Amino acid sequence: xxxxxxxxxxxxxYTPEEIIHAxxxxxxxxxxxxxxxxxxxxxxxxxxxxxxxxxxxxxxxEDELAGLVIANSCNAMMHLYNVAxxxxxxxxxxFVYLLDLPRHQGPLAQAYFFNRLKEMSDFLGSQGKAxxxxxxxxxxxxxxxxxKLLAESSLLPNPLFPPLQPLAYYDLAAEATAAPRKxxxxxxxxxxxxxxxxxxxxxxxxxxxTGTIPPRGLxxxxxxxxxxxLLQENCMTCRYFSAPDPAVLEGCSTREDILANLAxxxxxxxxxxxLHHSARYHIYRQLFQGPNLKGLIFHDFGFCxxxxxxxxxLRAMAKEAGVPFLRIKTELGQKNLGQLKTRLEAFLExxx
Amino acid sequence: xxxxxxxPITAGIDVGSLSAEAVVYSPERGIITYSIVPTGANSRRAxxxxxxxxLAKNGNSLKFGDxxxxxxxxxxxxxVDFANKAVTEITCHAKGASFLRxxxxxxxxxxxxxxxxxxxxxxxxxxxxxxxxKCAAGTGRFLEVMASALEVxxxxxxxxxxxxxxxxxxxxxxxxxxxxxxxxxxxxGTPPENIIRGLHDSIAKRVAGMAGRLNIGEPFxxxxxxxxxxxxxxxxxxxxxxxxxxxxxxxxxxxxGAALLASExxx
Numbered sequence: 001x002x003x004x005x006x007x008x009x010x011x012x013x014y015t016p017e018e019i020i021h022a023x024x025x026x027x028x029x030x031x032x033x034x035x036x037x038x039x040x041x042x043x044x045x046x047x048x049x050x051x052x053x054x055x056x057x058x059x060x061x062e063d064e065l066a067g068l069v070i071a072n073s074c075n076a077m078m079h080l081y082n083v084a085x086x087x088x089x090x091x092x093x094x095f096v097y098l099l100d101l102p103r104h105q106g107p108l109a110q111a112y113f114f115n116r117l118k119e120m121s122d123f124l125g126s127q128g129k130a131x132x133x134x135x136x137x138x139x140x141x142x143x144x145x146x147x148k149l150l151a152e153s154s155l156l157p158n159p160l161f162p163p164l165q166p167l168a169y170y171d172l173a174a175e176a177t178a179a180p181r182k183x184x185x186x187x188x189x190x191x192x193x194x195x196x197x198x199x200x201x202x203x204x205x206x207x208x209x210t211g212t213i214p215p216r217g218l219x220x221x222x223x224x225x226x227x228x229x230l231l232q233e234n235c236m237t238c239r240y241f242s243a244p245d246p247a248v249l250e251g252c253s254t255r256e257d258i259l260a261n262l263a264x265x266x267x268x269x270x271x272x273x274x275l276h277h278s279a280r281y282h283i284y285r286q287l288f289q290g291p292n293l294k295g296l297i298f299h300d301f302g303f304c305x306x307x308x309x310x311x312x313x314l315r316a317m318a319k320e321a322g323v324p325f326l327r328i329k330t331e332l333g334q335k336n337l338g339q340l341k342t343r344l345e346a347f348l349e350x351x352x
Numbered sequence: 353x354x355x356x357x358x359x360p361i362t363a364g365i366d367v368g369s370l371s372a373e374a375v376v377y378s379p380e381r382g383i384i385t386y387s388i389v390p391t392g393a394n395s396r397r398a399x400x401x402x403x404x405x406x407l408a409k410n411g412n413s414l415k416f417g418d419x420x421x422x423x424x425x426x427x428x429x430x431x432v433d434f435a436n437k438a439v440t441e442i443t444c445h446a447k448g449a450s451f452l453r454x455x456x457x458x459x460x461x462x463x464x465x466x467x468x469x470x471x472x473x474x475x476x477x478x479x480x481x482x483x484x485x486k487c488a489a490g491t492g493r494f495l496e497v498m499a500s501a502l503e504v505x506x507x508x509x510x511x512x513x514x515x516x517x518x519x520x521x522x523x524x525x526x527x528x529x530x531x532x533x534x535x536x537x538x539x540x541g542t543p544p545e546n547i548i549r550g551l552h553d554s555i556a557k558r559v560a561g562m563a564g565r566l567n568i569g570e571p572f573x574x575x576x577x578x579x580x581x582x583x584x585x586x587x588x589x590x591x592x593x594x595x596x597x598x599x600x601x602x603x604x605x606x607x608x609g610a611a612l613l614a615s616e617x618x619x
Contacts, residue, residue, distance in 0.1 A: 342427065343483060346442035350478050 005180075006066035006128070011053060011080070012073045013235040013272070014101050016262050018143050018244075019117060021181070022135035023124035025066060029177030030056065032213070032332045041083045047076035048301050048332040049212070054080060057087040067095035067127060069120070073274055074306055095127055103276045105267050114256075114263040121259065133255040140258065144246040145185045146176060153192040159238035159270055160283075163192060166209075166219050166230045173236045205292050206231050207351075210314070211299035212307050215330055217337045218299065225344055227352070228294055235272060242269030273310035284314065288321035295324040295351050297344075301332050324351055360618050361414065362421045363406075364610025365399045366441060367391060367428030370464030370492055371577065373604045374402035376414065377611035385410035386604050395428030399435075402607075421618040423610040427466075439613055441606045442470055442481050448609030449573040450476035453597040457569040460559055460588065460596070461605070462578035464492040469563040482562045489525040490555040492577045495584075497527050498551050501534045502544050509548055513583030516549035525558055548583065556587035563592070573597040575605035 005026035010017065020027040032052035041054045056062055068088060070081045081098050088094035100116050102109035121131040129135065153163035162169050168191075176184045207226055209219075210233040222230050232238070244265035252258045271280045287293050296318050298311045311327055318325040326347040328340055359378045366373045368391060375386045387406035391398040403422075407414050424432035425444040432438070441461070449459040450472060459470040465488050470481045488494050499506045520542055524530045530551070537547050555578075572594050578584055579602035589596050599605060 342440050342442065346440040346478070346481060346483075349440060349443045350480075 007064065008067045008069060008124070008128075009062060009065050010069045010071070012071035012077065012101075013240045013242075014073060014266055015069050015071045015099060016117065016120075016266060017177075018136060018139035018262060019121050019124060019131060019259075020069065021139040021142065022129075022131045023121070023127070024129035024135075025124070026180065027177070028065075030062070030068075031174065031177070033061075042079065045303050046079075047074075047304050049304075050076040050080040052332050054083045054087075057084055062088070063092060063094070065094055067097065067124075069097045069099055069124075071099045071101050073101055073272075074304075076304070097123055101274075102267070103274065105271070105275060105279070110260075110264050110267055113267055114260045117259045117263050118256070121255070131255065133253065133258060136255060136258045136262075137249050137252070140244060140249055140262070141246045142181050142185070144244055144248075146181065146188060147241050148245065149185065149188050149192060150241055159242055160208075160231050160233055160287075162231075162237070162241070166223055166232060167216070169232065169237055170214075170216060170219055173240050177240075203292065204229055205294045207295050207297060208233060208287065208293060209297045209299060210234055211297075211311065211327075212301045212304060214299045215332070215337065218328075218330060218340065221337055221341060221344060222297075225341070225348060227348065233270065234299075238270045239272055273306050281313070281317065284317060285321075288317065288323050293323060295326065295347065297347070298325065298327045300327060300329045302329055360420045360615065361418055362423070362611050362614035362618060363403060363419045364444065364607040364612070364614060365402055365422065365424045365426075365432055365435060366444065366604075366606035366610060367395045367399050367402075367424065367426040367432060368441075368463050368577075368606075369427055369466070371603065372398035372402040372426070372428070373607040374399070374406040375604050375607040375611045376406055376410065376419070377608065377615060379615055383604075383608065383611075384414070386601070386607065388601075388603055391428065395431035396433065398428065399424065399432040421614040423614040423617070425606050425610040436614070437617065439610060442468060442483070443478055444606045444609030444613065445575050446470050446472050446478045446609065447476055447612050448605035448607070449575050449599070451608060451612055452599040452605065453571060453573045456571050456573045456597065458563070458566075458572045460563070460572065460574045460579075461576040462491055462555070462559065462574070462584070463576040467491055467559060467562070467576075467578075469559065469566055469568065471566050471568055480566050482565050484558075484562060488527045489530075490558040494527045494530070494555070495551070495578065495581065497531055498534055498548075501531050502538065502547065504544065504548075507580075509552075510582040510584075512545045513548045513552050513586070516545040517543070518546050518549070519553045520546045520550035522547075522550045522554040525554060530554075549587075552581070552583040552587040553591075555584050556591045559588060560591045570594050571597060573599070575599065575602045577603050579603075 007028045008020045008025035009028050009030045011030050017027040030053050032049050042051045068084055084096045089096045099120055102112050125131045205228040207228050208231050213236050248261040300307050315325050359380055361378045364375045371388055372391045373388045376384045385406045387402050389402045422435040424435035424438045425441045429438040445461045449456050455474050461468045468483045471479045473479050524533050574596050579598045
């Protein structure tokens with residue numbers, strides 16, 4: 001399906017793609033590549049994801065973009081914003097927009113985020129098409145359709161339990177953030193109709209993978225080795241496929257109403273560790289009490305403080321609940337994951 | 353011969369980065385035979401060689417066909433296509449150490465190119481582990497490089513270490529940087545014994561650091577080729593403030609564990 005919309009990239013799952021789409025752009029997510037990390041902007045002991053993206057910008061691999069939206073989700077993203085301003089805005093006149101994010105979830109945070117989304121809509125409108133209520137409604141329906149399809153095929157009303165196998169779910173996220181959403185929805189609809197429920201089955205044992213975005217090879221290894229179904233909680237899976245249900249549009253007639261709903265919806269989705277509230281840990285506590293969670297695997301790519309603190313907290317919680325915990329570390333761009341095989345298999349042997 | 357073939361006989365093969373070991377076991381006779389061979393460039397061939405050497409050592413009274421079940425372990429376990437099953441070396445070392453020292457709660461395994469600390473429930477079941485497989489720091493390969501830099505035999509490291517008047521701190525654990533540091537110390541006229549003691553202490557500190565991430569407890573056992581170096585064991589005992597059980601042939605603990613698991617699997 002040809003797509004003539006100019007591309008606007010984003011890097012954090014708290015960036016509403018709906019607004020980018022409503023402004024006439026094709027939202028695309030910048031994912032880490034396989035290149036060895038030798039970029040000049042950041043030291044080696046810095047967030048490898050930010051380093052990978054900076055490297056792509058330095059090499060001119062993203063020069064076809066019309067713009068980039070960076071959510072101020074952590075210190076590394078602020079530094080990435082500074083690099084992008086130089087490499088894209090100053091040198092190539094590609095716009096770079098910083099979206100400030102709250103760290104809390106309550107009404108004040110939602111009001112704050114609503115104002116930031118309004119500013120973002122105005123800015124993107126000035127670069128593309130005006131973000132109208134109609135355009136926003138169409139975008140919310142389009143992006144919400146993906147989640148609706150997943151939810152309708154899931155046996156459990158929980159994005160942690162998707163109907164797809166881990167690799168298929170991961171690939172769906174990678175494709176969905178790169179291709180026009182209409183074609184993704186059509187292909188997902190077909191896949192779900194043909195294959196039915198593949199994963200997330202109630203009452204069956206499962207392993208839960210969380211932490212930073214895992215390399216695809218790690219999921220292959222897990223799918224191959226794990227005797228249980230594998231569920232994932234990260235920003236490639238349930239944290240991403242949590243966009244608002246199109247039902248939020250009911251009763252929304254103005255752009256402001258829709259943006260307020262978007263702000264609320266994004267701040268109440270499956271939260272990431274950067275948000276200061278206990279909803280995520282509450283979900284984990286409930287999962288730990290269930291009989292089917294056989295082990296928690298935390299993936300870490302190093303030099304991410306938020307992820308490190310999260311791993312310590314989850315480890316302590318898992319220990320208290322008697323749930324086996326494994327922390328595995330990979331380096332972005334690492335192709336040979338053979339060394340992880342022994343750790344993973346030994347962990348599975350403990351569980352067995 | 354009839355009596356032998358009537359018993360369930362199993363084999364465990366541990367294909368490590370530097371050496372491959374095979375153990376042939378039966379519940380009635382215990383360890384029937386074992387062998388240790390260099391791994392070389394081909395893991396499968398090393399496994400075959402280890403097993404045939406073990407069988408030959410037993411006077412060829414047992415043939416490959418007499419083995420009822422084979423479990424392969426170690427980093428080359430996947431290549432052993434004639435094994436019935438592959439199990440990780442973490443589970444196998446725990447099993448082997450637990451057989452050799454019943455009730456063991458912590459196993460320290462330092463092999464050719466990796467090191468592990470494994471905690472057990474006291475009945476041979478692994479409860480947790482930490483593993484360093486990213487670099488050769490503090491492993492058998494590390495000691496080989498240092499012995500070469502010091503121009504001493506690997507097997508003499510322990511006795512030389514015990515003659516040291518003091519331990520010279522080695523600040524770098526990276527094999528490449530530590531070698532440079534050792535060469536500098538030699539050039540400064542530092543007695544080799546003191547350097548060796550320093551190297552042993554630095555390995556012990558690194559392993560103790562890994563162990564600190566687990567809920568370790570006594571009794572301790574040490575397996576793997578580096579356990580043959582009494583200098584490292586002394587340093588570990590000192591830093592852990594505990595006695596450490598070292599089996600007579602610590603290198604075969606993984607293969608023994610694999611043979612024991614094979615025996616359980618066939619039954």
